Amino acid sequence: MDISNIDITTLGKGYKNGDYKVADVISEYKKNIADKNDDINAFLEIFADVDQQVERAQKMIDEGNAMLMTGVPVAIKDNILIKDHISSASSHMLDTHKATYDADVITTLKEQGAILLGRTNMDEFAMGSSTETSYFGNTKNPVNTEHVPGGSSGGSAASIAMGGAMVALGSDTGGSVRQPASFCGVVGLCPTYGSVSRHGLMAMASSLDVIGPITKSVADAEIVFNTIGKPDTNDATCISQAIRDEDTTSGEVKKVGVPRSILAMDGIDSDVLENFEASLKVLRAAGYEIVDIELPLITYALPIYYIIQPAEASSNLARYDGVRYGLREDGEDLIDTYKKSRSKGFGKEVQRRILLGTYVLSHGYYDAYYNKATKLRKKLRMEFDEIFKQVDIVLTPTTPSTAFKFGEKSDPVAMYMSDIFTVPANIANIPALSVPSGNDVNGLPYGLHMIAPHLGEAKLFTLGKDFESRV
Amino acid sequence: MAIDSEQIKKVAHLARLHIDEGELDGLAKDFDAIINYIDQITAVDVGDISGFQPRVNNVMREDDNAYESGEFSDAILANAPDTKDGYLKVKKVL
Numbered sequence: 001m002d003i004s005n006i007d008i009t010t011l012g013k014g015y016k017n018g019d020y021k022v023a024d025v026i027s028e029y030k031k032n033i034a035d036k037n038d039d040i041n042a043f044l045e046i047f048a049d050v051d052q053q054v055e056r057a058q059k060m061i062d063e064g065n066a067m068l069m070t071g072v073p074v075a076i077k078d079n080i081l082i083k084d085h086i087s088s089a090s091s092h093m094l095d096t097h098k099a100t101y102d103a104d105v106i107t108t109l110k111e112q113g114a115i116l117l118g119r120t121n122m123d124e125f126a127m128g129s130s131t132e133t134s135y136f137g138n139t140k141n142p143v144n145t146e147h148v149p150g151g152s153s154g155g156s157a158a159s160i161a162m163g164g165a166m167v168a169l170g171s172d173t174g175g176s177v178r179q180p181a182s183f184c185g186v187v188g189l190c191p192t193y194g195s196v197s198r199h200g201l202m203a204m205a206s207s208l209d210v211i212g213p214i215t216k217s218v219a220d221a222e223i224v225f226n227t228i229g230k231p232d233t234n235d236a237t238c239i240s241q242a243i244r245d246e247d248t249t250s251g252e253v254k255k256v257g258v259p260r261s262i263l264a265m266d267g268i269d270s271d272v273l274e275n276f277e278a279s280l281k282v283l284r285a286a287g288y289e290i291v292d293i294e295l296p297l298i299t300y301a302l303p304i305y306y307i308i309q310p311a312e313a314s315s316n317l318a319r320y321d322g323v324r325y326g327l328r329e330d331g332e333d334l335i336d337t338y339k340k341s342r343s344k345g346f347g348k349e350v351q352r353r354i355l356l357g358t359y360v361l362s363h364g365y366y367d368a369y370y371n372k373a374t375k376l377r378k379k380l381r382m383e384f385d386e387i388f389k390q391v392d393i394v395l396t397p398t399t400p401s402t403a404f405k406f407g408e409k410s411d412p413v414a415m416y417m418s419d420i421f422t423v424p425a426n427i428a429n430i431p432a433l434s435v436p437s438g439n440d441v442n443g444l445p446y447g448l449h450m451i452a453p454h455l456g457e458a459k460l461f462t463l464g465k466d467f468e469s470r471v
Numbered sequence: 472m473a474i475d476s477e478q479i480k481k482v483a484h485l486a487r488l489h490i491d492e493g494e495l496d497g498l499a500k501d502f503d504a505i506i507n508y509i510d511q512i513t514a515v516d517v518g519d520i521s522g523f524q525p526r527v528n529n530v531m532r533e534d535d536n537a538y539e540s541g542e543f544s545d546a547i548l549a550n551a552p553d554t555k556d557g558y559l560k561v562k563k564v565l
Binding site: 096097098100194233234236237239243297300303304306307314318321322323324325326327328330331333334335337338339340342343346351352354355356357358359360362368369372373375376378379381382411412413416454 | 478479482483485486487488489490498501502504505506508509510511512513515517518520522523526527530531532543546547549550551552553559561562563564
């Protein structure tokens with residue numbers, strides 16, 4: 001059977017009328033994984049209990065109890081906890097760590113009877129934009145294996161692009177779902193902060209982290225979002241049902257805004273800008289009004305991010321001390337044990353960001369950097385809120401270049417620039433979607449990036465589906 | 472403002488990281504570039520943020536439905552490198 005053109009809805013219909021059996025469908029995905037994963041390294045592990053999950057899903061279908069995601073093959077990023085499975089954040093620090101509980105999104109997917117195929121490779125502790133910092137080796141971009149898949153959810157994006165899963169979950173703190181989705185030619189959604197529970201997501205930057213789906217189509221991303229986007233009292237930052245109910249944002253999209261100041265920055269490839277203008281042309285022809293807008297702080301979102309994120313990550317990673325979780329390297333005394341364990345367990349980029357975070361939080365710098373960044377962050381959100389009174393969606397390219405080659409971005413600041421278009425949404429805690437928008441001369445995908453107001457995912461799905469159908 | 476190796480060492484100690492002598496210079500250089508980059512925000516005027524209205528406030532949940540003490544201890548301690556009698560075991564503190 002050809003699974004390459006089936007989406008969640010078609011799959012569900014096929015299951016319901018008996019055209020498809022879960023075992024057959026999963027077998028096709030497993031075949032793709034067997035053929036390609038040794039080279040691509042998208043999956044770190046395929047779970048041993050897949051057959052049991054398949055049986056259970058088929059039973060649900062046969063008994064008429066199928067739900068939207070029953071029997072859907074899902075790949076899970078290695079920083080989302082699945083009880084009794086290894087969850088390692090692709091780090092040596094946690095390479096034997098077994099999760100002691102299910103993340104809320106996992107509980108939901110299990111209730112749905114989704115098939116959790118395995119865990120996917122990522123940049124270590126979600127710090128990176130290329131999946132080159134994983135303790136378990138690089139993941140390759142299935143579109144062109146000499147190029148990176150993006151990061152930090154590179155394994156998740158690659159799993160979809162290579163036909164290894166129908167849905168993948170990733171985490172997005174500064175673009176880690178959208179950027180790899182764009183590099184691999186698939187769809188990536190970063191939901192509104194707090195719309196999906198973070199219970200069971202290993203914390204990186206607690207005020208920025210969001211779990212989001214990577215899929216082949218916008219419609220599939222919408223289904224996954226509707227499934228996992230719900231209140232959870234185990235996550236104090238998860239938006240209550242009351243607030244969700246009182247939100248009146250409609251899914252209507254009439255007017256889109258382009259923040260020209262950010263497009264004028266250095267370091268954006270000219271072909272990316274050309275592809276962006278081509279996308280605007282498509283939307284104009286489809287009847288959308290496109291206007292230039294001013295978001296003065298948007299060009300500062302990246303330095304704001306590289307203060308807040310390392311600061312919060314340095315706090316969150318303090319728990320990895322050689323005492324509570326797998327790895328320990330003994331030192332002369334307790335502090336020495338902490339130092340030796342952490343220096344052995346963490347890779348270079350993680351250590352660099354922890355140091356950076358510690359520095360910006362330390363005496364003498366806390367006010368100038370972290371406090372200032374927090375204030376600017378509020379201002380940026382206020383700017384977005386104002387703009388969304390005039391436009392429905394803000395548009396940019398997803399990335400300043402198509403997927404680069406391995407080892408190409410060796411300078412840390414150059415690597416950080418990959419996030420220039422994606423971080424503003426995280427800083428403002430608003431949702432954003434990346435949709436494929438064509439390929440460059442080497443066949444590497446471009447992405448169109450749509451930013452919506454807080455809890456405005458419906459607008460993303462409206463514009464996303466329409467654009468998708470016209471590209 | 473150049474970041475030097477001594478500052479890296481100080482920050483490393485705070486972060487409970489050990490950096491090899493041979494790596495200090497390279498790290499200081501990287502650090503310098505990054506700090507220079509983020510430093511640009513210090514010149515930006517914040518303006519008036521009194522109108523900022525967060526939609527969501529962090530709420531503490533009620534401490535009800537308490538579980539039986541010890542119910543999860545074994546599972547949690549299973550990940551620890553060294554334990555004794557249900558405690559995490561470490562080197563002498565004092």
